[in-house]
Amino acid sequence: MTAASPTRVLIGFADAFAAIESAWSLADAGHEVFAFARRGTSPALAASRRVRVVPVTAPEDDAAACVADVVNAAHRLGASVLMPLDDLAVWVADRTGLRVAGATGKAADFALDKRLQVEAAAGAGFAVPARTPDGPWIVKAAMAAIEQDDKLIRPGGRAAATEADVEAATAELAGPVLVQQLLTGVGEGVFGFATPDGVRAWSGHRRVRMTDPRGSASSACRSIAVDDELRQCTEKLLASVGWRGMFMLELLRDADGTPWFMEVNGRPWGSMALAVRRGFDYPAWAVRQALDPAFVPEAPDPEPPHIVCRHLGRELIHLAAVMRGPMKDHPGPWPRRAATLAALRPTRADRWYNLRAGERRVFWRDTWSTLATQAARMRRRAS
Template sequence: MAMTVLVGFAESLAAIESVWSLRDAGFRVVAFTREGRRPAVAAAKGVRVVEVPSPERDLTASLAALRALVAEEKAVAAMPFDDAALLLTDRLADIVKVAGPTGANAALALDKSEQLELAAKAGFAVPDTAIIRPGEKAELPGAGPWMVKCAEAEVERDGKLTRPSGGIARTSSEAHEIAAEIGAPALVQRLVDGVGEGIFGYAAGGQVFALSAHRRVRMMNPRGSGSSACRSIDVDPQLAAAVAHFCELAGWNGIFMIELLVDDAGNAWFMELNGRTWGSMALARARGLAYPEWALRGTLDPEFRPPATPPAPHLLSRHLGREIVHLLAVMRGARGADAGRWPSRGATLAAMLRPAGRTRWYNARRGESAVLARDTWQTVAGQLRRR
């Protein structure tokens, strides 16, 4: 009988590809979703999706439902797909094995200020940063503009989880106003313009394995958002050394993603650590890098190490729904301050219709077209409702 793994949240960007990775490895997958959601992964074959109270409404009720689900399903492990689930699964570690960070590693994964401090020690370039705590003032690094964002990936307040949004500040008073709205420790960093890159891998026993990397090609929103297309790239040896040192200092075990921003001069700036599965999992899986499966196997067997097989050749990975949203934004045209750096309509159409090299679509699988169709519709409709 297949072992059951509890995963979530099912509506996370990483969910579909991660669920397929686990299912293909022979595990029975039960995915938890926030009440009232109808995630696309529910259309995947052989996957049970269960609603639980949203932690953004009642954290205690959400945790209680997950504890009951672990017992009901006799789950051998729980795996987080996003930061809210990471916080919850850390609190399940007394009743089930967690295929993700727990204890000090969970605290690190949820605290960006701690990540920045460790990254500097590990040899990464880190933007000059000030921390503004609620009710306090701080001297800001250099001259603006600055990016102001919450230092905590998830904020627990009044028995609920929240993810305060930040913004760009051009004056000190504006930075303090944004920080005050966050209502939790806020990071104020010198704004860095550049292209997003990520380094991924698996850490165990003080070593890192199966490192890979990607670079953003397009963003869903041209003025800044998650990627709609990304391309795999070689891992820079210097960055690989910093990654290994970072994981060693953290005592990290399991999968990870380190997010970077590469400026025009080629400097790679550390942005944050993601301690769970990530959105571009389709790209990794297309190259034979089964990170979700490895995370689970390493949890069940501490001696497990990923195979040393070289990954498949580089390729481009595209999310159909996000690509449509990107195209709609470009065709609508720039507004205000965006006018000088808005993508060209013609160049965008050419790049999207004639992509160079091998291409893999997110969440696309033969025999399960309903998953891609639902994911695409939900992505586009969700963005249009926000406008």
């Protein structure tokens, strides 16, 4: 089999934010795509005509059983390559013994341990948030995935204004933590594909809007060029850990223009739609590399025009938040309603996450699922 031959690829988890666009990138490359999902769930990707979803034990219930189920599914389906789509899947994939289009071994350790990432970023010349004498701070789990009693946990983070808050957050979070200065700014991402001869196919994004104006993932983002200084620091960081394949560096650019290092995503990332729409087929390239380690991708030439990509469900949540007005815990200026309505008005130039001809059921199911999840979250907060 050559690297260009169609293969059966097993990806997961199917509800990962990058799942739909990654699956389509692989299908467009001619691969047969299967996606594993937690048993009893029905992700939006299940509505795709080009992907078959298979159930596995949720790693939050039984991590060992999840690994075994993924291995059995790969063997049963004849999948040649396994691609993890989120951090829990990176942990699972590293324990399967299968051919993985992604991080394994020391690379998986690096992808899941923010302490290793922060150390490498500082050594490469990035500005890295440190613990300042005075707050506020962000207390976040150092590990993206932690196994406890054979159950997998993905701990998050907490804001802290006092030392007592830091102690409380540390006690609540599983495993070791990082305590860093709480910064404000605009989120950016640096994408690329690392090869033995350096990074190829550079691209990037800048956040346009957040789902929650107080701070959250993007509801809309814009593609941007990656400047030379960031490229040099990124090359040095990745070379120091021997990284291969696709990557995403998450940055926060403050009001003074300083790009602060946040973390490395060693698997498909949230704004994959933006990259794929512009011809940067990182998921398909990762499978090619898994089949042929000497593979080097070719970036689109000339580089395509920059675009904005929007997620309908998240944009609607953003609009609802702005119309509702700021909450007591919001310290900064709140978006104006008139400006938000104008900014959210659809245009012909818009690109939408998870929308393509012949797959509109996926788009609407994803939108509905996003809104339903937000509604459930709000009910829990109110109770």
